[in-house]
Amino acid sequence: MGEEVQITAYLADFLSDEAADGLEKDILEIKEVEGATYISKEDALKYLGEIFSGQGDVLEGLSKNPLPASFEVKLKKRFRTPEDVALVAKKIERMNGVDDVVFAREWLSRFYEVQKIVKVAGIIIGVVLSVAVIAIIAITIKLTLYAKRDEIDIMKLVGGTNSFIKIPMIFEGMMQGFLGSVIAVGALFLTYRYFMEHYYKDVGLFFGGIEVNFFDPEIIIYFFIFGISLGLFGSIISFGRMLKT
Incomplete structure (x- = not known):
């Protein structure tokens, strides 16, 4: 908008x-x-x-x-x-x-006030979801490590380093973050299309005829990068004690 x-x-x-x-x-x-x-x-x-x-x-x-x-x-x-x-x-x-x-002076002022509120709400929701994603990925990696603890012990006995064990898990976490961001963008796009096809004609006057566009490609790319980063961070923090025990 x-x-x-x-x-x-x-x-x-x-x-x-x-x-x-x-x-x-x-x-x-x-x-x-x-x-x-x-x-x-x-x-x-x-x-x-x-x-x-x-x-x-x-x-x-x-x-x-x-x-x-x-x-x-x-x-x-x-x-x-x-x-x-x-x-x-x-x-x-x-x-x-x-x-x-x-x-549209008055409408424009109201629009930007609403936009500010949406941005703040978006930041809060984004932070909460980010913490949730990191926690889910960290728990998933820990469960994977626990399930493969016997294999990990054997790897260590034959000289496998922690880095050798971590790298596949890190890639797994990054892939989970990427897939999660793809699903999120897809869900948002379907919601956007549904809104535009079924409701925008009724509320278009409220928006003053302004076209409501989906995210720019650059923003979507940043969204994917952010998802990968969350997966990376979640996988890294899940190791610590698991590989020391």
Whole structure:
């Protein structure tokens, strides 16, 4: 969420195409701006017609196009806080040819407050789950060591070092962590797809039309690395006393 946060700048009717091109360049020069899309009066009316496509001839009575041309301004990812959005909106509002600037101020503030709460809750849940994963892997490795204690004793008698015994167990723990993270990502993706297909249409207005995306590939890779790290840590802490006895 937050990928589609936009500012809409409505243009004055007297603005020529050349002036609109110059205004677009001025908007793109703002450091916080990632891109700007020009929406002509005709495109705006066409889009409105699509919205009311099931309402009969609602727009046929119009003698002329009442909609203004506009720019849909998208901000760079790091500048999508309510404060930055408001600052950019003021900059655009002061430009010649801009009649009005609109963005969901109150909704955006609520959105980021909810996002902060979700992040804190995510951290807490993540810590609890991480501890649980480490404990499960550590216990699993200990049970494996206990079940193979006779084999381990024989290995030691014939000169097997602790490192020789540990390495397979470490790889086993890392594999368990990786598989656990794969299952977790898969479950999250299925939940996301189910939500988007069955519920997003009903609650989409609450999100202000913002597209709800799944995790970026980079985040998923980090998630896998984190799972492997948990498996590594869990397997390492399980050895200690087991190999000394």
